[in-house]
Amino acid sequence: MTTPRDARKRIDQGGVAFVGAGPGDPGLLTLRAVDALGEADVVVIDESVPHQILEHAPDLVELVDVSVDDAGVALTAAARGRRIAQAAKSGRRVVRLLEGDPFSHPTGADEVLACVKAGIPFEVVAGVALGTAVPTHAGVPLVTGRRRSAQIIDVGGKIDLHSCTADTLVFTGITEQLGDLVQGIVDAGRVPSTPIAVVTGGSTVEQQTIVSSLADVMAAVKAAKLEGPYTVIAGDTIENRDALSWFETKPLFGWRVLVPRTKEQAASLSSALRRSGAVPEEVPTISVEPPRNPQQIDKAVRGMVEGRYEWIAFTSYNALRAVKEKLVGYGLDARALSGLKVAAVGEKTAAALREWGIEPDLVPSGEQSAVGLLADWPPYDEVLDPINRVFLPRADIATETLAAGLMDMGWEVDDVTAYRTVRAAPPPAKTREAIKTGKFDAVLFTSSSTVRNLVGIAGKPHTNTVIACIGPATAKTAEEHGLRVDVMAPEPSAELLAEALAEFGTARRVSLLESGEPLLKPSQRRRAASRRSKNAQ
Template sequence: MTPTMIKKCKATGSVAFVGAGPGDPDLLTLRAVQLLAAADLVVRDPGVPDEVLTHCRAEAEVVDGAHGEDGQPLAQAARTKLMIDAARSGKQVVRLIAGDPGSYAGSSQSWTDEVTACARAGVTFEIIPGVSPVTAVPTYAGIPLAAGAQREIRVVNAAEPDVDWAAHGATEATLVLVGAVPVIDQIARELIAAGRRPATPVALTRAGTTTEQKTLVSTLDRVAVDVKAAKFEGPAVTVVGDVVAQRDVMSWFETKPLFGWKVLVPRTKEQAKALSDQLRSYGAVPFEVPTISVEPPRTPQQMERAIKGLVTGRYEWVAFTSVNAVKAVREKFEEYGLDARAFAGIKVAAVGEQTAAALRAFGVKPDLVPSGEQSARGLLEDWPPYDPVFDPIDRVFLPRADIATETLVAGLIELGWEVDDVTAYRTVRAAPPPAETREAIKTGKFDAVLFTSSSTVRNLVGIAGKPHATTVIACIGPQTAKTAEEHGLRVDVMAPEPSVAQLAAALAEFGAARRLAAIEAGEPVYRPSERRPTARRRAK
């Protein structure tokens, strides 16, 4: 290839019009995730949730499709030019469209004009469908559209002019309406006038597939009154037909034990990921607030000697009691040009599954993880005593925090082992969260807070103040509960075993029992943040 030919060869970009789905970021298609991961420029609709962008590279440029850099409205022509210019310069562009381009695309009904412009400009493009709100939202509301005897389904955009409601009223077809809330009174009257039974069930669902989802169930003859009384606002997906009755049995999303609960998790994002994922599975909205900051030890010599000893065969065991300890050792390894092979011939213990997972990510398979309680006590129960016949070396390397308890050290010594107790990292109180977060904590905007240690209690109260009286307090164990009570908090939930997974499960059981009690009493199901007692709750 000649230099001239090389000069003429130019990277070609493209534009992908990608349906982002109805709101739940877990409903993205695999192709959508692939395109986002490779995108240089992402132009998104306002209705696309921020969580969708977690699939993008850190270097990707993200543009609000409705506004320019100056905050002014971004005209369609300007938006289209931006995408075409980027593609011509060799960039991979993703146009994120709320909903599904092929059926209902939320606020981006003009996306077809953008596709036409790309075609005219000779820019390569593709169109990726998304999960459609007109099917997903009713399903999340417990209304499977094709579950009843009536198989005909009509999707109607109520915002369109001259909708023939008489024709829709003259049939028993299930109606799925978008844009119906502002004109629901007129729609109901015209459907009844055309022959629909006044008692025909109606369900309106807003913020569908998200933890803000709310569904109002009524009938054609009462829906206008009920919408007004509930101050129900759109946008929403409305279903008219007998299939709405299926909701009594099939409601699965809004009935999750912690549905819509805003749960404060006083841990860093790295520490909180598994816990936050578990909370989301129960319908909660986790909000992570770090209460500690992890910093290197004041003097590195102790860690340096321990790493050298690890390489030269000083230790029979290495015991990791936290993910942070794994991270600290891994960083030292990288500093010295070492990798997981340095652990060859050394037994490795992990205090629990999260720490074990961090070791596996490092390339180290732990030899010992507690079979019972995931704690220092649980680790000691499974730890073998030193045997001079079978153990050529009697020493254990224990990298841990500067404020760790002596439980594990004392227990290992009692089992006959020598212990190099090394400060691998320091834990210091984190900086206070933003003012709006502190205000939310103090005024009861959070439904629950999970305390995973006594230090998280002390640090959260220190940097953000006490949680409000209505906030449910959940603690990982008796010592953490005692600390919470010492700070004037009443403990509502305690994990049956000291693990974060058991703590989240215990909170879910509490939420489920609370919900059942309200239903059995014939009362509405409220989140803790939706009620305000007259007096502040005190610890017993």
């Protein structure tokens, strides 16, 4: 960290890290930026910084917003700098988040200079700048083989557009002055047919890009109802966009997808959806609770430690977690399972076991379900198996398929309720309304209980919403509730379910392009149909 000469002996002051927050996508933060946020006592933000970035800061961090003053007037760079310096008093570690890169930001350098003047130690953490990131996400190269020069201009005041002579021009920070900028580019000598791209929400799943010419772009922006702030790219390199557009062509780009699972289980599914460009919204429909009578699970876990069982079979992550919690309560760890044969119903549960340090002895080679586990389970052999008992911790609502099948093979089964699944509280009214009126593009169901519980707490999804199910049993339950199933995973896996939905999105996109129809999301088609109906009346 740079320490001004007159501040080296001032131990009563902290330091400020001016951190580039990137163009909008929280995933574009640098590792150093994440580290700085994790060490922060105070985080200084303004309205341009996505709040998801704050997930990297400590839970109890103090937030200071320097967008406007108490009267609602935008703060000057000097005023922002004074607030930042004040926050750094008493040895506190301050992180100032600035959109894009700190020294490309309109007020970044001035804020740093205010700290220099106040004798506050500082460092600058470079970030991904808007002027390069947004064109990249729009599929527009700034230079190509024939056009080798590019110029990035932040529109913060008057610009001499006659001096902007590069092949490709990029303008950031544009709001209501878009029309003046376009006319100024023409007045500076660019021909009206020059290609131009106007981008909003750059690098986020709300990104929209309009490609037109200088002559027609304002009409195109108005027709698309595009609202600023804008990033504008002008130049012939825009001609490469059809071939190089990689972000907005993701299979589920901008789809709002409902993920009705327990919060712990939603993370991997939501991550897979984001990779396909979707916006997952997690709505817990199930709450996992301890059993009403814990004596049964307590007795079984003690018996497991004492060597009562030959096998233990985990049919879900929650069953594994319930057993782990009991062992931890007794001061034990994974070593308590030594000598036991361990079965897992599928690869996800097996992965959770491996993270705990246990390699499962049996995972289904085929269908990852109780039926698949039974297909590979060895029958009891009184010569080879010294103990004939299996510990089966499971949910209170789980089927008896596995227990019954094991008993048919000669095993004695302690079928124990390890946890209860109960219906979660209803989601907020706004979410319930979005479900019923088709504002979600898709809903992913990962079990029959998520179907029943979502319908119970929020109502049935709209008929235009794409319904995706993890397997045949879940699909059957969805159909019993009057839902049309559009997508089903090839195997009961959350990641494969997300992949199946992405494949559906790709096929749908190709179909719309081939038929010459607009590339509207399922939720947009609902609104378009509604407008057509009103116009017909």
